[in-house]
Amino acid sequence: MKFKVDVAIVGGGPAGSSTALTAAKLGLNVLLIDRKAHIGVPVQCGEAIGKTGPSIAEIDIPKEAIRNPIRGFRVYSPSNIKVDYAKPEPDGYIVDRRVFDKELFIKAAEAGAETLINTEIKELVFKDGKVSGLIGVNDNGKVEVESKIIIGADGVFSIIAKMAGLRKYAKLADLDASVGYEMCNVEYDDQELMEFYMGKNVAPRGYVWIFPKGEKRANVGIGVGAQDGARTALDYMKSFMKDHPIGREKLKNAKIIEYRVGAIPLGGPNEKNILDNLMLVGDAAGQVHPITGGGIGYSLVCGSIAGKVAAEAIEAGDTSERMLSNYESRWRGKYGEEFSKMLKLRVLLEKAEDKTLDQLAEILNGQNIVDLTAGRKISILFSAVKKRNKDLLNLLNGFRQLKLIQ
Amino acid sequence: MLIDRVKCGVCFGCAAVCPFDALRATDKEIIVNSEKCTNCGICRKICPVGAITIEV
Ligand SMILES: Cc1cc2nc3c(=O)[nH]c(=O)nc-3n(C[C@H](O)[C@H](O)[C@H](O)COP(=O)(O)OP(=O)(O)OC[C@H]3O[C@@H](n4cnc5c(N)ncnc54)[C@H](O)[C@@H]3O)c2cc1C
Ligand code: SF4
Ligand code: SF4
Numbered sequence: 001m002k003f004k005v006d007v008a009i010v011g012g013g014p015a016g017s018s019t020a021l022t023a024a025k026l027g028l029n030v031l032l033i034d035r036k037a038h039i040g041v042p043v044q045c046g047e048a049i050g051k052t053g054p055s056i057a058e059i060d061i062p063k064e065a066i067r068n069p070i071r072g073f074r075v076y077s078p079s080n081i082k083v084d085y086a087k088p089e090p091d092g093y094i095v096d097r098r099v100f101d102k103e104l105f106i107k108a109a110e111a112g113a114e115t116l117i118n119t120e121i122k123e124l125v126f127k128d129g130k131v132s133g134l135i136g137v138n139d140n141g142k143v144e145v146e147s148k149i150i151i152g153a154d155g156v157f158s159i160i161a162k163m164a165g166l167r168k169y170a171k172l173a174d175l176d177a178s179v180g181y182e183m184c185n186v187e188y189d190d191q192e193l194m195e196f197y198m199g200k201n202v203a204p205r206g207y208v209w210i211f212p213k214g215e216k217r218a219n220v221g222i223g224v225g226a227q228d229g230a231r232t233a234l235d236y237m238k239s240f241m242k243d244h245p246i247g248r249e250k251l252k253n254a255k256i257i258e259y260r261v262g263a264i265p266l267g268g269p270n271e272k273n274i275l276d277n278l279m280l281v282g283d284a285a286g287q288v289h290p291i292t293g294g295g296i297g298y299s300l301v302c303g304s305i306a307g308k309v310a311a312e313a314i315e316a317g318d319t320s321e322r323m324l325s326n327y328e329s330r331w332r333g334k335y336g337e338e339f340s341k342m343l344k345l346r347v348l349l350e351k352a353e354d355k356t357l358d359q360l361a362e363i364l365n366g367q368n369i370v371d372l373t374a375g376r377k378i379s380i381l382f383s384a385v386k387k388r389n390k391d392l393l394n395l396l397n398g399f400r401q402l403k404l405i406q
Numbered sequence: 407m408l409i410d411r412v413k414c415g416v417c418f419g420c421a422a423v424c425p426f427d428a429l430r431a432t433d434k435e436i437i438v439n440s441e442k443c444t445n446c447g448i449c450r451k452i453c454p455v456g457a458i459t460i461e462v
Contacts, residue, residue, distance in 0.1 A: 159430075172451055172452060232456040
């Protein structure tokens with residue numbers, strides 16, 4: 001099979017479908033390729049998404065995918081002191097990623113993108129030193145694609161990023177190992193709050209999450225920093241279900257419906273995400289929140305920017321790196337600072353002892369930290385802290401330097 | 407390095423961290439290039455399910 005198109009996109013996840021949808025709407029000749037036979041399966045995700053990303057990207061969250069509205073979250077500190085961040089109204093959802101990804105893929109196809117599923121891309125083709133196409137395989141044999149612009153939206157282990165020379169390999173410290181479940185019969189505190197559980201013995205350098213999907217169903221999982229091999233993410237997850245004083249109660253009657261294994265990239269964006277005729281989007285670009293691991297919203301927004309820049313470049317007849325740098329500057333203008341702040345915050349939080357986090361939780365206990373992040377009440381916080389613990393003061397000073405609190 | 411196919415959940419973690427470019431993936435499995443693999447053991451540390459053993 002041979003194709004000649006304006007834009008060829010490798011990967012039909014949120015990043016690829018968003019790019020395809022945007023570019024197709026703008027009249028480009030688009031080819032959207034995925035190696036999966038079933039888009040959206042398997043789910044390797046907590047399935048939480050805010051309203052902001054889709055709205056900036058001008059992409060509606062597919063109605064069929066929405067499971068449960070979310071107002072915020074509740075954190076359980078290492079000794080299980082609760083801290084809430086709750087808005088008065090829902091500002092996000094827990095979705096069903098199987099449906100979410102598939103619907104988005106369908107929308108891109110309906111907008112005019114050609115689709116190729118079940119097709120594994122093996123090679124990035126260069127002509128005169130510049131990216132010019134792709135080679136892949138599917139059940140019909142060899143697939144050859146010639147394209148003015150190639151989009152690498154092929155996820156956490158992106159071979160496009162690798163072959164383009166834009167990413168070599170991830171540092172262990174920048175990847176979290178994850179295991180998760182879809183469950184029913186889960187007891188949660190409040191259907192509109194996502195729950196996080198912290199602590200060195202619960203989830204070293206990570207957390208356990210319970211994300212309510214309504215009707216006592218939930219997405220439950222764990223992300224932990226790379227281990228020396230003694231205990232795996234799966235071991236920590238099992239002990240949360242069996243031994244954690246709150247976890248074991250909530251999951252007492254839970255039944256496992258689906259089992260998922262995942263790798264969450266937390267190292268922030270690649271230094272560079274473009275070449276002549278090429279852009280990287282989504283996990284392939286490292287557009288993932290370095291603390292929460294959330295990436296769906298960023299993928300949608302950055303994909304829509306890539307789609308628009310592709311249209312401008314094709315229109316101008318110039319797909320050079322210089323032209324595509326509009327993509328880099330626009331998405332970095334939106335998220336660059338946030339990502340670098342959050343990378344620093346991750347280091348602070350990872351260094352903090354359980355004891356320090358517990359003291360912080362004690363002080364915050366009973367308050368809604370939506371107020372605190374808005375800068376209110378913070379002087380009270382500091383006076384409370386001064387009397388107690390130097391580590392905590394350091395942590396809060398770190399927060400202040402990052403302008404997370406005033 | 408050896409992968410226990412029953413345990414492996416194809417999360418791509420090992421492939422993403424391998425410094426020697428020894429791993430490739432389809433959506434169903436991880437493929438080891440034994441010529442490139444140095445048995446360094448780095449990939450084992452990220453595996454969420456303990457599916458990797460390093461031969462000695
Ligand atoms: C355990 C876990 C929990 C998470 N929880 C959340 C959450 O709650 N909220 C949130 O916002 N984000 C979450 N994320 C992150 C989120 O899942 C990703 O950021 C998001 O899926 C990125 O989208 P993407 O399109 O870049 O990549 P993907 O969704 O990974 O899509 C990449 C696509 O490319 C295809 N592909 C790859 N290689 C090839 C090839 N060679 N040829 C053809 N096709 C190929 C794949 O089949 C796949 O369909 C989580 C991630 C993990 C691992
Ligand atoms: S043992 Fe080392 S070289 Fe071999 S696959 Fe694992 S990380 Fe790569
Ligand atoms: S890290 Fe483990 S579970 Fe993930 S792909 Fe590699 S062997 Fe499989």
